[in-house]
Amino acid sequence: MVELIIDGQKVEVEEGATILEAADKLNIAIPTLCYHENLTPFGACRVCTVEVVVDGVSSLTTACNCPVEQGMEVRTVSERALEARMLAVELLLAKCPGSEAIRSLARDMGIEEPRVELETEGCILCGLCVRTCQELVGVGALRLVDRGLDRDVKETFVEASTDKCIGCGSCAYICPTSFIKLEETGDTRTVWDRVFKLKKCQVCGNYWAPEAQLEYIRKTCNLPSDFFDVCPNCK
Amino acid sequence: METLALYVPRLLEKKENFAPGHRACSGCGEALAVRMVMKALGKNVIVVMATGCMEIISTQLPYTSWEVPWIHTLFENTAAVASGVVAGREALTRKGKASSRTKVVAMAGDGATADIGVQALSGALERGHDFTYICFDNEAYMNTGIQRSSATPFGAATTTQPVGKISMGQNTWKKDMPAIAVAHNIPYVATASPSYPFDLMNKVKKARDIEGPAYLHILSVCPTGWRTPSDLSVRIGRLAVETGVFPLYEVENGKYTLNIDPPQLRSVEDYLKLQGRFKHLTPEMIKEIQEKVEAKYAELVEKVLFYDGF
Numbered sequence: 001m002v003e004l005i006i007d008g009q010k011v012e013v014e015e016g017a018t019i020l021e022a023a024d025k026l027n028i029a030i031p032t033l034c035y036h037e038n039l040t041p042f043g044a045c046r047v048c049t050v051e052v053v054v055d056g057v058s059s060l061t062t063a064c065n066c067p068v069e070q071g072m073e074v075r076t077v078s079e080r081a082l083e084a085r086m087l088a089v090e091l092l093l094a095k096c097p098g099s100e101a102i103r104s105l106a107r108d109m110g111i112e113e114p115r116v117e118l119e120t121e122g123c124i125l126c127g128l129c130v131r132t133c134q135e136l137v138g139v140g141a142l143r144l145v146d147r148g149l150d151r152d153v154k155e156t157f158v159e160a161s162t163d164k165c166i167g168c169g170s171c172a173y174i175c176p177t178s179f180i181k182l183e184e185t186g187d188t189r190t191v192w193d194r195v196f197k198l199k200k201c202q203v204c205g206n207y208w209a210p211e212a213q214l215e216y217i218r219k220t221c222n223l224p225s226d227f228f229d230v231c232p233n234c235k
Numbered sequence: 236m237e238t239l240a241l242y243v244p245r246l247l248e249k250k251e252n253f254a255p256g257h258r259a260c261s262g263c264g265e266a267l268a269v270r271m272v273m274k275a276l277g278k279n280v281i282v283v284m285a286t287g288c289m290e291i292i293s294t295q296l297p298y299t300s301w302e303v304p305w306i307h308t309l310f311e312n313t314a315a316v317a318s319g320v321v322a323g324r325e326a327l328t329r330k331g332k333a334s335s336r337t338k339v340v341a342m343a344g345d346g347a348t349a350d351i352g353v354q355a356l357s358g359a360l361e362r363g364h365d366f367t368y369i370c371f372d373n374e375a376y377m378n379t380g381i382q383r384s385s386a387t388p389f390g391a392a393t394t395t396q397p398v399g400k401i402s403m404g405q406n407t408w409k410k411d412m413p414a415i416a417v418a419h420n421i422p423y424v425a426t427a428s429p430s431y432p433f434d435l436m437n438k439v440k441k442a443r444d445i446e447g448p449a450y451l452h453i454l455s456v457c458p459t460g461w462r463t464p465s466d467l468s469v470r471i472g473r474l475a476v477e478t479g480v481f482p483l484y485e486v487e488n489g490k491y492t493l494n495i496d497p498p499q500l501r502s503v504e505d506y507l508k509l510q511g512r513f514k515h516l517t518p519e520m521i522k523e524i525q526e527k528v529e530a531k532y533a534e535l536v537e538k539v540l541f542y543d544g545f
Contacts, residue, residue, distance in 0.1 A: 029279065037249060104444075108336065136245045168242040204477075205498060209241060217241070233473060 004072040019050060019063040019074055030063050030076055031085070031105055033092070033176060034126035039135055041065035042127045046088035047105060050074050051081040060084050082109075090114045096124050099177040122179035129171035129180060139216070141165040167196035167210035201231035208233075239433065247436075248274050257300040258292040262465025264456030264472060265289060265371045268429040269342070272369060272453075275439035278303060279336055281320055285313040285343035285352060288378040289371065310343075310351040314359035314368060317341035321364045338367065338443050345372040345386035349410045360419040360448045367442045367449045370412060373457035381460040385410040388480075389527070390520050391512045393460075398515045408527065416450035417486050423449035425485035430456075430472030434483060434494050441485075454481045462511020474506040479532040484539070491538040503528050 003012050006023050013022045018041065023030050034045040041064040048063040053073040060080065075081055086109050093106045094114035102124075106112075125144065133142045141164035167189055172182035183190045187198050187207050198207035199214055208231040218227060252273035259266035269289055281304045284290050290307055293300035308316040320339045327333035341359075343352055348370040356368060375393050376382040383393040383405055392404040416424045423445045427435040435453065442449035456472050458465040475481040479500040484493045503525045507513040516524075 027278070036246065038246060132246065137242045169239045170242045170246060173239055173243045174246055213241065233470075233477075 002068050002070050002072075004068050004070070004074065006074040007076055013068055015068075017068055019052070019061075019066050019068060019072075020048060022068050023063065023074070023076060028076055031089075031108065032064060033101065033105065033124075034128055035064040036128060036131075036174070039128070039131040042131065044126050045092065045124065047085060047092070049081055049084045049088060050076045051078045085109070086111060091116070092124055095119050096122055096177045096179075098122075099124075101176040122177055124177055124179075126176060128174045128176065132170045132174050137166070137168055137170055138220075139164055139166055139168075142171060165192060165194060166213040166216045167191055167194070168213045199228060201234055202229045203234035204231060206231060206233070243433070248277075250274075252276070252278060252302040253293070254300045254302060256298070258295065259288070260457075260459045260465070262456075262458040262463075262468045263288075263292075264429055264454075264458075264468045265344075265373055266292070267468070268371055268427075268435070268453045268455050269293075271429055271432055271435050272340075272342075272439050273303070275436035276303075276338065276340060276443055280304075280338045280340055280443075281324075282306070283308055283313055283317040283320060283339065283341045285341075285347035286310050286378075287344035287347055287371075288373070289342065289344070291378055310347045312355050313341045313343045313347055313352050314356040317366045317368070318359045318362065318364045321366050335365070339365070340443070341366060341368045343368075343370055344376075344378075345370060345374060345412075346376045346384045348372075349386045349412050350384050353415075357415075357419065360416060360421050360450065363421075363447055365446055365448070367439075367451065368416075369439075369442075369451045369453060371453050371455045372412070373455045373460060374409070375457075375460050377457050377460040386412065389524060390507075390516050391461075392515060393512070403515065403520070404512070413450070413452045413486075416452075417489075419448075420489070421448045421450060422446070422488055423485070424452075425450075426452045426454070426481065426483055428454045428472045428476060428481065428483060430469045431476065431483060431495060438485060460512070462514075463509055467509060471506065471509055474501070474509070477501045478503045478506040479528050480506055482532060482535055484535060490542045491535070493535065493539045500529070500532065 001012050002015050004022060006026055006028055009026050011022050011026050013025060020030055030048050033047040034042050043062040043065040046062060049060050050063045052059055052061050054069060089106050089109055090111055092102050094116045096102055097118050127144060130142045130144055134140045169182050169191060172180040172191055189196045189198055189210055196210040196212055199209055199211050200207055214228040253270045265288060283306045285308055317339050324333050324337055328335050348356060372386050375384050375387050381393050382395045386409055387393060387405045388409045390404045392398045396402055396405050398404055413424050413426055423442050425438045427438045429435055438451060442451050454475055456468040458468060463471055476483055476495050477497050480503060483495045484491060504521055507516060
C-alpha cells in the first residue's frame with residue numbers, strides 16, 4: 001500500500017493505482033475527457049492536470065495515467081493546476097466549439113468563449129475510439145497516424161484496405177465530439193463513410209445488427225452459421 | 236441506439252452506486268431499473284426516496300445499498316422534500332459551500348406518484364425546481380401485498396380487486412401519469428423501461444442535465460405482483476413496448492419523440508398471456524384492451540407527427 005496526500009487529506013491506495021483513482025477514493029472529483037475506466041489511460045486531453053509535489057519539487061502531470069508514489073502530495077485545485085487545466089479546456093473548446101462534452105467542462109470552469117480563433121475540425125485526437133476498437137472490440141480497425149501537429153485518426157481499411165471494421169458503432173458511441181458519425185436508414189448503417197448491411201431477424205423482421213459484426217462474433221466464438229438468424233429478442 | 240447493443244455495453248460504467256446484496260425478489264424489474272438509473276446518474280447526486288419496495292429492500296439497518304446521499308420520505312411528500320433539498324443546495328451554492336452540479340433526484344413508486352404524492356409532485360413541477368423525478372411504475376402497491384393503485388391497468392387482478400363473481404380485476408384504466416407531467420409544461424418528460432437499457436440511461440442523463448424539473452416514468456416488471464416467471468422480466472418489459480401497451484417516448488419542451496418505433500405492433504395478447512394477473516381475461520376484455528391500446532398509440536403517433544411538421 002502507498003500513502004499519499006491529496007488536497008490535504010491522507011489516503012492509502014494500492015501500489016500502481018493512479019492519482020485519479022486515489023482521488024476518487026476521497027470523493028475528490030478531477031475533471032476528465034479522454035479517460036475511460038474500461039480503457040488504458042492515454043493522457044491526451046490534459047483536462048485532468050494536477051500539481052504534484054515530490055521531495056519539495058512541484059510539477060504538473062495528468063492524474064489519469066500518473067501512478068501514485070509514497071509520500072506524494074497532490075494538489076487538485078491549486079492555482080497552477082487550475083490554470084493549466086483551464087488552458088487545456090479553452091484550447092479544446094476552440095478546436096471543437098460544438099461539442100456538448102467540452103462545452104459543459106468549460107462551463108464548469110467558468111469559460112464562456114475561448115480567447116483564440118475557433119476551428120471546426122471536430123476531432124480532438126483523444127484516442128478514445130482507437131482504444132475502444134483495439135481493447136474492447138478487439139478489432140483494431142482504427143489507429144492514430146503521425147505525431148505532433150500532423151497527427152490524425154485513420155481507419156486502417158481506408159489506408160491498407162484490410163476491411164477490418166465490423167461496423168459495431170462503439171467508436172461513434174464513445175466519441176465526445178460526435179466527430180464520428182453513425183447513421184442508420186432501413187437496412188443499412190453508415191459509419192466512417194462505409195455502408196454496412198444490417199441483419200434482419202427472421203421472426204420479428206427488425207434489423208438488429210450489422211452482418212459484418214455478427215460474422216466476426218460467429219468466427220471468434222465458433223458458433224453455427226444460423227446462430228444469428230433470430231434476434232436476441234425473439235430467441 | 237438499441238442496435239448498438241453488443242460491444243457498446245462494455246463501455247458502460249462498471250461502478251455500482253446501487254450496490255448488490257439487497258433484498259428485492261428475484262427477477263425484480265424495479266431493482267434493475269434503479270441500478271441502471273444510478274449508473275447513469277453518477278456519484279454527485281442526492282436521492283430522495285418515497286416509501287415503497289425500493290426503500291424497504293435496500294435500507295435494512297445496518298445495511299444499505301446506496302453509495303450516495305439518500306433521504307427517506309413518506310409517500311406523500313417526496314417531491315416536496317426534493318424541492319427543499321434543491322432550495323438548500325441553492326442557498327449553500329450562494330454561500331460557495333455547494334455546487335449546482337450536485338443533482339437532486341426524487342424516486343418513488345406508482346402509488347407514491349400517481350395516488351398519494353401527486354399533489355406534492357404537481358406543486359414541485361409547477362414551481363419549477365431544478366430536480367428530476369423518477370417514478371418506478373410496477374402498477375400496484377406491491378410492497379404491502381399487491382393492492383390496486385391508480386396506475387394498475389384495466390383487468391389486472393390485485394388483492395383489493397380480486398377475480399370472482401362480482402369483480403373481474405381492475406375496472407378502471409391506467410392513469411396517464413406522463414401526460415399529467417406534460418401538462419405542467421416542464422422541460423422534459425419521458426417514459427423508459429429497463430428492458431431498453433441504453434434508452435433508459437440516455438434519458439436519465441438528459442433529465443439530470445436539463446435545468447428545471449424533469450419527469451421520468453419507468454415501467455418496472457414485478458414478477459411477484461404480476462404473477463410472472465422471474466426469468467421473463469426483461470422480455471415482458473420488451474413486450475410491453477412492442478405491443479404498444481407502454482410506448483417509449485420523450486417530450487422535450489412540448490415536442491414529442493417516439494424512441495422505439497416497432498414497424499408493426501404485436502397483439503396485446505402476447506403481453507397479457509404471460510402474466511398470471513391477466514389470466515382470467517375473456518376474449519372480449521382482451522379485445523377491449525387491444526382497442527384502447529391502439530387508440531392511445533395512434534394518439535401518441537399523431538402528436539409525434541404533429542410536432543414533426545414544424
